[in-house]
Amino acid sequence: MSKQEARIQMLQPSGGTEIFSGLEQGYNEILHNISRSQVNHIILLTDGRTYGDEDNCISLAKNAASRASELASGYWF
Secondary structure, eight states: OOHHHHHHHHOOOOSOBOHHHHHHHHHHHHHHHOOTTSOOOOOOOOOSOBSSOHHHHHHHHHHHHHHHHHHHTTSOO
16 A cells, blocks of 8 residues: 555544535525526535534525526526
């Protein structure tokens, strides 16, 4: 095993991720750059554990869902 591989093997998961700020930035980028010629999606890969911003994530998801029909006329969202 190489030195780099050994270091990778030593990594231990811990803590959490504040998902909201990244999710909000992605959502705002879609709103700002929405285009009929591009795919307008956010793909969020997570272990499902956020750090203290659960309510904000849920609120943003509800807002995005309520706007989806408005944005979807002529666009894929």
